Amino acid sequence: MKPPPHDRLVFLGPPGSGKGTQAEILSAKLGVPAISTGDMLRAAVAAGSTLGERVDAIMRRGALVDDETMAEVVRERLAADDVNGFILDGYPRTVDQAETLHGIVDGDLHAVLLFDVPEEELIRRTLARRREDDEEEVIRRRLEVYHRETEPLVDYYGRRDLLRRIDGHRTIDEVARLVEGAVGGAG
Ligand code: AMP
Numbered sequence: 168m169k170p171p172p173h174d175r176l177v178f179l180g181p182p183g184s185g186k187g188t189q190a191e192i193l194s195a196k197l198g199v200p201a202i203s204t205g206d207m208l209r210a211a212v213a214a215g216s217t218l219g220e221r222v223d224a225i226m227r228r229g230a231l232v233d234d235e236t237m238a239e240v241v242r243e244r245l246a247a248d249d250v251n252g253f254i255l256d257g258y259p260r261t262v263d264q265a266e267t268l269h270g271i272v273d274g275d276l277h278a279v280l281l282f283d284v285p286e287e288e289l290i291r292r293t294l295a296r297r298r299e300d301d302e303e304e305v306i307r308r309r310l311e312v313y314h315r316e317t318e319p320l321v322d323y324y325g326r327r328d329l330l331r332r333i334d335g336h337r338t339i340d341e342v343a344r345l346v347e348g349a350v351g352g353a354g
Contacts, residue, residue, distance in 0.1 A: 173252035174199050175272060176350065177259070179320055180282030181313040182306065183289035183296070184335050185342060189282070190256040192343045193350065199252035202244055204237065229308035231316060234263045245271055260317045265324075279324040280349055282335035282342075286310070 174197050178186040187203055194201035208226060211219035218240070222232050241258055259265040268276070284292075293306045324330040331349040335342055 173277075174254070174350065175252055175275060175277045177255045177268075177276065177279040177324075178257075178282065179279055179317070179324070180335065181284070181289055181317075182309045183293040184282035184284045185292075185339070186280075186282045186335075187256050188339060189280075189333075189342055189346050190254045192339075193346055194254055196347070197252070197254075197350075199254060201254045201256055202241075202258070203256040204240060204258040205256075207240060207244065208232065227305070229305040229312060231260060231312060234261055234267065237264055238267045241268070242271055259320060260313075262319055262323055265320055276329060278331055278350060279320075279329045280346060281321060281324075281330055281332050283332055284335040288336055 176193075178190050180186045187201075187205075190201035190203065208218075208222050212223045212226065213219070218236070221236070225232050237258065237260075241255075241264075245253065255268075259268050289310065290303075290306060293309075294303060321330065333342060333345050333349060337345075
Protein backbone atom coordinates (compact mmCIF):
# COMPACT_ATOMS: atom_id res chain seq x y z
CA MET A 168 0.00 0.00 0.00
CA LYS A 169 1.57 3.29 -1.08
CA PRO A 170 1.33 6.08 1.46
CA PRO A 171 -0.59 9.19 0.52
CA PRO A 172 1.62 12.25 1.21
CA HIS A 173 0.59 12.63 4.81
CA ASP A 174 -1.77 10.45 6.67
CA ARG A 175 -2.81 12.16 9.86
CA LEU A 176 -4.84 9.71 11.81
CA VAL A 177 -6.17 9.31 15.32
CA PHE A 178 -6.98 5.90 16.78
CA LEU A 179 -9.65 6.15 19.45
CA GLY A 180 -10.94 3.43 21.72
CA PRO A 181 -10.95 2.06 25.25
CA PRO A 182 -8.03 0.19 26.78
CA GLY A 183 -7.96 -3.32 25.29
CA SER A 184 -9.68 -2.30 22.07
CA GLY A 185 -6.62 -3.28 20.02
CA LYS A 186 -5.85 0.21 18.76
CA GLY A 187 -2.18 -0.03 19.76
CA THR A 188 -1.68 -3.26 17.84
CA GLN A 189 -3.51 -1.88 14.83
CA ALA A 190 -1.57 1.38 14.95
CA GLU A 191 1.68 -0.61 14.70
CA ILE A 192 0.37 -2.69 11.78
CA LEU A 193 -0.86 0.33 9.84
CA SER A 194 2.31 2.25 10.64
CA ALA A 195 4.36 -0.43 8.88
CA LYS A 196 2.02 -0.37 5.88
CA LEU A 197 1.88 3.40 5.47
CA GLY A 198 5.39 4.25 6.60
CA VAL A 199 4.17 6.87 9.06
CA PRO A 200 5.03 6.66 12.75
CA ALA A 201 2.58 5.24 15.28
CA ILE A 202 2.81 7.56 18.24
CA SER A 203 1.60 6.08 21.50
CA THR A 204 1.48 8.59 24.33
CA GLY A 205 1.17 5.68 26.79
CA ASP A 206 4.45 4.20 25.48
CA MET A 207 6.12 7.61 25.65
CA LEU A 208 5.05 8.07 29.26
CA ARG A 209 6.11 4.52 30.21
CA ALA A 210 9.51 5.21 28.64
CA ALA A 211 9.78 8.40 30.69
CA VAL A 212 8.95 6.46 33.86
CA ALA A 213 11.54 3.78 32.99
CA ALA A 214 14.16 6.47 32.32
CA GLY A 215 13.41 8.16 35.63
CA SER A 216 13.08 11.58 33.96
CA THR A 217 11.33 14.51 35.59
CA LEU A 218 8.30 13.80 33.45
CA GLY A 219 8.44 10.13 34.43
CA GLU A 220 8.53 10.95 38.11
CA ARG A 221 5.59 13.27 37.71
CA VAL A 222 3.34 10.79 35.89
CA ASP A 223 4.26 7.47 37.53
CA ALA A 224 1.70 7.48 40.35
CA ILE A 225 -1.03 8.88 38.09
CA MET A 226 -0.56 6.06 35.59
CA ARG A 227 -0.48 3.39 38.28
CA ARG A 228 -3.91 4.34 39.46
CA GLY A 229 -5.33 4.50 35.94
CA ALA A 230 -6.01 8.22 35.99
CA LEU A 231 -5.23 10.69 33.22
CA VAL A 232 -2.14 12.85 33.12
CA ASP A 233 -3.17 16.52 32.96
CA ASP A 234 -3.93 18.09 29.58
CA GLU A 235 -1.17 20.68 29.82
CA THR A 236 1.57 18.10 30.36
CA MET A 237 0.19 15.99 27.51
CA ALA A 238 0.09 19.04 25.23
CA GLU A 239 3.83 19.55 25.81
CA VAL A 240 4.62 15.90 25.19
CA VAL A 241 2.62 15.72 21.96
CA ARG A 242 3.65 19.13 20.65
CA GLU A 243 7.29 18.19 20.99
CA ARG A 244 6.85 14.75 19.42
CA LEU A 245 4.90 16.05 16.44
CA ALA A 246 7.54 18.70 15.82
CA ALA A 247 10.19 15.98 15.31
CA ASP A 248 11.75 15.57 11.88
CA ASP A 249 10.28 12.19 11.02
CA VAL A 250 6.71 13.39 11.42
CA ASN A 251 4.76 14.60 8.45
CA GLY A 252 2.07 12.03 8.88
CA PHE A 253 1.20 10.11 12.03
CA ILE A 254 -1.06 7.63 13.71
CA LEU A 255 -1.84 8.88 17.17
CA ASP A 256 -2.64 6.09 19.61
CA GLY A 257 -3.96 7.23 22.97
CA TYR A 258 -4.12 10.94 22.22
CA PRO A 259 -6.39 12.88 22.39
CA ARG A 260 -8.24 11.49 25.41
CA THR A 261 -10.24 14.57 26.39
CA VAL A 262 -12.06 17.29 24.50
CA ASP A 263 -9.43 19.76 25.70
CA GLN A 264 -6.72 17.57 24.18
CA ALA A 265 -8.67 17.37 20.92
CA GLU A 266 -8.76 21.17 20.79
CA THR A 267 -5.01 21.27 21.43
CA LEU A 268 -4.38 18.78 18.64
CA HIS A 269 -6.56 20.81 16.31
CA GLY A 270 -4.26 23.76 16.98
CA ILE A 271 -1.05 21.76 16.55
CA VAL A 272 -2.06 20.33 13.17
CA ASP A 273 -3.80 23.47 12.05
CA GLY A 274 -7.10 21.63 11.66
CA ASP A 275 -5.59 19.20 9.19
CA LEU A 276 -6.61 15.77 10.46
CA HIS A 277 -7.74 13.08 8.02
CA ALA A 278 -9.67 10.52 10.00
CA VAL A 279 -10.43 9.26 13.48
CA LEU A 280 -10.91 5.51 13.74
CA LEU A 281 -13.02 4.31 16.66
CA PHE A 282 -12.37 0.72 17.78
CA ASP A 283 -15.63 -0.80 19.04
CA VAL A 284 -15.29 -3.77 21.38
CA PRO A 285 -17.86 -5.04 23.94
CA GLU A 286 -16.99 -4.22 27.57
CA GLU A 287 -16.61 -7.85 28.79
CA GLU A 288 -14.18 -8.54 25.98
CA LEU A 289 -12.13 -5.44 26.91
CA ILE A 290 -11.80 -6.65 30.48
CA ARG A 291 -10.92 -10.17 29.35
CA ARG A 292 -8.22 -8.88 26.99
CA THR A 293 -6.61 -6.44 29.39
CA LEU A 294 -6.53 -9.03 32.18
CA ALA A 295 -4.80 -11.45 29.80
CA ARG A 296 -2.27 -8.76 28.83
CA ARG A 297 -1.43 -7.85 32.43
CA ARG A 298 0.81 -4.88 32.34
CA GLU A 299 1.83 -3.30 35.61
CA ASP A 300 -1.11 -0.89 35.50
CA ASP A 301 -3.50 -3.70 34.55
CA GLU A 302 -4.76 -4.91 37.93
CA GLU A 303 -8.49 -5.56 37.67
CA GLU A 304 -9.47 -2.59 39.80
CA VAL A 305 -7.23 -0.33 37.73
CA ILE A 306 -8.66 -1.74 34.52
CA ARG A 307 -12.16 -0.86 35.67
CA ARG A 308 -10.95 2.58 36.65
CA ARG A 309 -9.39 3.07 33.22
CA LEU A 310 -12.66 2.07 31.56
CA GLU A 311 -14.60 4.48 33.74
CA VAL A 312 -12.20 7.26 32.85
CA TYR A 313 -12.58 6.35 29.19
CA HIS A 314 -16.38 6.59 29.34
CA ARG A 315 -16.34 9.86 31.23
CA GLU A 316 -13.43 11.74 29.66
CA THR A 317 -12.74 10.19 26.26
CA GLU A 318 -16.09 8.96 24.92
CA PRO A 319 -17.31 12.54 24.33
CA LEU A 320 -14.75 12.59 21.50
CA VAL A 321 -16.98 10.18 19.56
CA ASP A 322 -19.52 12.99 19.19
CA TYR A 323 -16.84 15.63 18.83
CA TYR A 324 -15.28 13.93 15.81
CA GLY A 325 -18.62 12.61 14.54
CA ARG A 326 -19.86 16.18 14.20
CA ARG A 327 -16.72 17.06 12.25
CA ASP A 328 -17.35 14.15 9.93
CA LEU A 329 -14.02 12.52 10.75
CA LEU A 330 -15.20 9.45 12.66
CA ARG A 331 -15.03 5.93 11.19
CA ARG A 332 -16.21 3.02 13.30
CA ILE A 333 -14.21 -0.19 13.24
CA ASP A 334 -15.60 -3.47 14.57
CA GLY A 335 -12.74 -4.40 16.87
CA HIS A 336 -14.31 -7.64 18.09
CA ARG A 337 -12.62 -9.75 15.41
CA THR A 338 -9.22 -11.29 14.76
CA ILE A 339 -6.21 -9.01 14.44
CA ASP A 340 -5.98 -9.70 10.68
CA GLU A 341 -9.65 -9.02 10.10
CA VAL A 342 -9.51 -5.76 12.01
CA ALA A 343 -6.36 -4.77 10.09
CA ARG A 344 -8.30 -5.19 6.84
CA LEU A 345 -11.16 -3.06 8.12
CA VAL A 346 -8.65 -0.40 9.13
CA GLU A 347 -7.04 -0.42 5.73
CA GLY A 348 -10.42 -0.05 4.09
CA ALA A 349 -11.37 2.84 6.36
CA VAL A 350 -8.11 4.66 5.76
CA GLY A 351 -8.05 3.99 2.04
CA GLY A 352 -11.13 6.13 1.77
CA ALA A 353 -9.51 8.82 3.91
CA GLY A 354 -7.28 10.58 1.43
P1 AMP B 1 -2.21 3.77 27.30
O1 AMP B 1 -1.03 2.92 27.08
O2 AMP B 1 -2.57 4.61 26.11
O3 AMP B 1 -3.40 3.02 27.81
O4 AMP B 1 -1.83 4.81 28.44
C1 AMP B 1 -1.41 4.40 29.72
C2 AMP B 1 -1.59 5.53 30.74
O5 AMP B 1 -0.83 6.67 30.34
C3 AMP B 1 -3.01 6.05 30.86
O6 AMP B 1 -3.78 5.28 31.76
C4 AMP B 1 -2.77 7.46 31.38
O7 AMP B 1 -2.44 7.44 32.76
C5 AMP B 1 -1.53 7.87 30.63
N1 AMP B 1 -1.87 8.52 29.33
C6 AMP B 1 -1.56 8.07 28.07
N2 AMP B 1 -2.02 8.91 27.13
C7 AMP B 1 -2.65 9.92 27.80
C8 AMP B 1 -3.34 11.08 27.39
N3 AMP B 1 -3.52 11.38 26.10
N4 AMP B 1 -3.86 11.87 28.36
C9 AMP B 1 -3.70 11.60 29.67
N5 AMP B 1 -3.07 10.51 30.13
C10 AMP B 1 -2.54 9.67 29.20
